[in-house]
Amino acid sequence: MLRSRIRLTPEKLVTNHRRFLILPCMIQVCRLAKRFGGLTAVDGIDFEIPPGQTFGLLGPNGAGKTTTIHMLVGLLRPDGGEICIQGDSDPTRPAVRQHxxxxxxxxxxxxxxxxxxxxxxxxxxxxxxxxxxxxxxxxxxxxxxxxxxxxxxxxxxxxxxxxxxxxxxxxxxxxSVLLLDEPTIGVDPQARHHILADIEALKQEGCTILFTTHYMEEAQRLCDRVAIMDHGRILVMDTVPNILAQHGGRAVVRAELDHPPTDPDSLPGHVEGDSVIVETDRPFEAVKQLAAAGVSIRNLSLHQPDLETVFLKLTGRRLRD
Ligand SMILES: Nc1ncnc2c1ncn2[C@@H]1O[C@H](COP(=O)(O)OP(=O)(O)OP(=O)(O)O)[C@@H](O)[C@H]1O
Ligand SMILES: [Mg+2]
Structure with missing residues (x-):
């Protein structure tokens, strides 16, 4: 059914909907959709994974990650869109499954x-x-x-x-293609470390990997590219540094002072109780400015934007509740 709508040429794959320009990709998904009754679990998503890359689908409970994987392996039939794995649009074919x-x-x-x-x-x-x-x-x-x-x-x-x-x-x-759905769920830190090291080694060996996770630090560590999913849609997709640069915002330096500041206007950020909070692209400059202002700092923390911050900014919610 799907195969008839996809035509492969040596240079590019052409579908009814759009052209995939980066080729050959191991996994390509175009306008993929799945509904369960009135619920749209996957709502027209697109992504591509070139050979040897690790791609992370990151999202909270119910985002549609497992449903996407189930369609990729042929356990669920899509209601719309196309899947292409190693040039084949039918993931149930033994020749595809073999790899x-x-x-x-x-x-x-x-x-x-x-x-x-x-x-x-x-x-x-x-x-x-x-x-x-x-x-x-x-x-x-x-x-x-x-x-x-x-x-x-x-x-x-x-x-x-x-x-x-x-x-x-x-x-x-x-x-040569691995689909891992929450490979570290429910394990202790030691087993998680073992599994992540394993995935890293597989990546070094040239495997193309799609994995889903709630853990943004795993995605940051392993993925060449990440898609953040919510309610069946991809909110943002790029390399982690690009996502952080575009959506992460600035670093936050929080300095807890021994005494409330006598001259708040001389400080680089705003004051909340006995703390100074500085949002900045140059956190070390901010710390120098605080030191130069002569305040006595009891505790200092730096929060660099991460994928959790991005998810919070985009949705107003946390990835993990
Ligand atoms: N067989 C099914 N029948 C009805 N609804 C389903 C079915 N499978 C999944 N859903 C619903 O589709 C939505 C997406 O579920 P899915 O399992 O893909 O999410 P997920 O991102 O993998 O979540 P989690 O992180 O909890 O594993 C959820 O609202 C879920 O309840
Ligand atoms: Mg799941």
Whole structure:
């Protein structure tokens, strides 16, 4: 159905709606939409991911991230728009799926099987057999830091270990495109660090990665480009530095003073109680000015704009409630 509306040429992909100019892209989405009854979960979004790039879909609960991933993997049929993965508009085709690794938001592991058995099961689904299967399973176990626990049943694993195995199952067949839906949800800081380092390594190896998250610091650390989603729409999409430069606003220096200032007009910012607050592009200048004004500072903090600030500015709400 969708395939008939997309025509590939060596130079560019042309669709009924628009031209994708950066090519070849691993993932392209054009005016993608999904409704559930009266609710528009995904409302005509566009994005493209060139090979080897990491793209983050960032948004609060119910933004439409998982629905987007489900359409990309063919679990949900779009109500509108087009999807193109490695030049193919049908993500359910085995040839497309062969190159894709998917780690859904909900853990999908067999609790009564061991780590090795889980990995071997997923590897077999992708057609791996014999020596190659054993090699890939061993690599995935080492990568997940679970080699020593490979013979243990998953039900004896901690939440972080399960999440690491869940990611390993998505990689076992060595896909070139990875779709990771909240890969670090519900894990402790150590497991999160492990998973993020894993994603970084995959990126270095040339994988094209789409991942969703509520955690703006993950997006800032990993992503070449980020799209901030809310109510099914993309509010802003760019590199993190560009988004911060355009929408982040200025840094905020807050100096708590030992005593309320006697001459507030001589200070660089405005006074709230015994604190001076300076919004500035040059926070270190502001600190120098405060020091030169001779005030006695009890505590000093600097808040640089981040993606959370951007989301707050764009929506009036926080990403995480
Ligand atoms: N199968 C479904 N039937 C009805 N509504 C659905 C269905 N799946 C998702 N929705 C609704 O679509 C909206 C988007 O949901 P989605 O799961 O895509 O959000 P999300 O961004 O992944 O959120 P979270 O961060 O909580 O995982 C929500 O309002 C959700 O309730
Ligand atoms: Mg989700």
């Amino acid at each position: 894709m690794g998917v780690a859904p938001q909900a853990l999908s592991l067999y609790e009564d099987l061991t780590a090795t058995e889980n990995l071997a099961f997923f590897a077999r689904l992708y057609g791996l057999r014999g020596r190659r299967l054993r090699e890939r399973v061993a690599i995935a176990l080492r990568r997940a830091g679970l080699f020593e626990r490979r013979r243990d049943r998953v039900k004896t694993f901690s939440g972080g270990m399960k999440r690491r195995l869940h990611l390993a199952c998505a990689l076992v067949h060595e896909p």
